[in-house]
Amino acid sequence: MRGFASDNISGVHPAVMNAIQAVNIDHAHPYGDDQYTTKAINHFKSVLKEDIDVLFTFNGTGANVLALSSMAQSFHAVICAECAHINKDECGAPEKFVGCKLFALPSDRGKIRADQLSPLLKHIGFEHHNQPRVISITQPTEFGALYQPHEIREIAEFAKKHHMTLHMDGARIGNACAAMDMGLMEMTGDLGVDVLSFGGTKNGAMYGEAVIFFNRSLAAPAKFIRKQSMQLGSKMRFIAAQFDALLTDDLWLKNADQANQMAQALYERLSDIPCVDVTGTVDTNAVFAIIPSHIIERLQEKTFFYIWDDARSQVRLMTSFDTTMADVEAFAELVRIESQKQEQDQ
Ligand SMILES: Cc1ncc(COP(=O)(O)O)c(C=O)c1O
Numbered sequence: 001m002r003g004f005a006s007d008n009i010s011g012v013h014p015a016v017m018n019a020i021q022a023v024n025i026d027h028a029h030p031y032g033d034d035q036y037t038t039k040a041i042n043h044f045k046s047v048l049k050e051d052i053d054v055l056f057t058f059n060g061t062g063a064n065v066l067a068l069s070s071m072a073q074s075f076h077a078v079i080c081a082e083c084a085h086i087n088k089d090e091c092g093a094p095e096k097f098v099g100c101k102l103f104a105l106p107s108d109r110g111k112i113r114a115d116q117l118s119p120l121l122k123h124i125g126f127e128h129h130n131q132p133r134v135i136s137i138t139q140p141t142e143f144g145a146l147y148q149p150h151e152i153r154e155i156a157e158f159a160k161k162h163h164m165t166l167h168m169d170g171a172r173i174g175n176a177c178a179a180m181d182m183g184l185m186e187m188t189g190d191l192g193v194d195v196l197s198f199g200g201t202k203n204g205a206m207y208g209e210a211v212i213f214f215n216r217s218l219a220a221p222a223k224f225i226r227k228q229s230m231q232l233g234s235k236m237r238f239i240a241a242q243f244d245a246l247l248t249d250d251l252w253l254k255n256a257d258q259a260n261q262m263a264q265a266l267y268e269r270l271s272d273i274p275c276v277d278v279t280g281t282v283d284t285n286a287v288f289a290i291i292p293s294h295i296i297e298r299l300q301e302k303t304f305f306y307i308w309d310d311a312r313s314q315v316r317l318m319t320s321f322d323t324t325m326a327d328v329e330a331f332a333e334l335v336r337i338e339s340q341k342q343e344q345d346q
Helices: 014-022 035-047 060-071 093-098 149-161 173-180 222-228 237-271 293-302 325-345
Strands: 053-057 076-081 101-105 131-138 165-170 195-199 209-213 286-290 306-309 314-318
Touching (some): 035 237, 053 060, 053 237, 060 093, 060 131, 060 165, 131 149, 149 165, 165 173, 173 195, 237 325
Parallel strands (some): 076 101, 131 165, 165 195
Antiparallel strands (some): 053 209, 195 209, 306 314
C-alpha cells in the first residue's frame, strides 16, 4: 500500500535504520546514561546552542504532555488553536496529565494571532478562573499553514510581557524550516519559543520525539515528569541514534523538503482536475481538497486517506519523505479517471 493518509504511514529512512542497527552492539547504560544519547543531545546543541536541555520521548503526544506539564500547573490554562493537536487529537492527554484547562481559540487554518490573546487576561489574579500560563502554537499548523517569524515573535512577546511561556508543537518543524529556508534556532529559540516538541516520527524516524528546553528554568522538573508520564525509554540509545542520524548532513531538512515538494506536485496535478477544489494554499506537506463524496468513496476502495470535514466533503492528503513523483502521478490519475467516469454517468 502507498498513499497520502498521513506522514506516519511511511517507513523508516534507511539512514535512520542504519543508525539503529549501528548502536545495536554490546551493552549500554539504560535510561539515557549512554554515549549515544549524549552524542545525540550534543548534536542538538551544535545545531541549536549549548545552553539547552533535550529530553527524548516515544511519541508526539508524550512530547507535548511533557512540555506542557513542565510549563503549567493544574490551576493554569494553556492557550491554543481550537484545531490544535493538543486540543483535538490527544484524547484529553494534556488535560489528564497536566490537569489544567485548554483555552481553545478560533483560528485561521490553525494559526492564532497575538491580538486574540488580550481578552484572556481579564481574569488574571481571580482565583475562580484558570490562569493563562502557556501559549501553544503548532508550526506548521495542523492545516500545513505557516506562522511567519514576526507572528511568532509577537506571540512570544505577548507571553513574556504577561508572565506566560511559549510552547511550539513542532511535530513537523522540519517541513516549516525547509519551506521557509530557516534554521531550527532561527525558527524557534531566536523567536522566543521556550519549549519545542521536535518531531522525528513524521520525518523519517521509526519513532521518537525530542523536547527541547530553550528556557532551562522550565526543565528542572522535566525528567521526573517524563518518568511519571511513562515516556522514559530504558533502551534510550535506539531513540537517540535516530535523532543523531536525522541531524547528520541535514537529513531532517532533506526529508522535509522532499515531502514539501511532493505536496506541491500533488497540488498542481489535482488543481487541473475540474471536480477537485484544493482549499487554502499548500505551504508544507499537506493538501486539503474538496472532492465529491461518491468519488471519495471510489478512491478509498483503492487507496486510503482521511476525510477531514464530512460536511464539506474535504479530504486531507499528506506527503512524506518517501513520497515519489510516481505516487503523485498515480493518485492524480486515479482521481482523474474517477472524475471522468462521473462526467460520463451524468
Ligand atoms: C501537530 C501534531 N502534533 C503532535 C502529533 C503527535 O502525535 P503522536 O502522539 O501520534 O506521535 C501529531 C501527529 O499526528 C501532530 O499532527
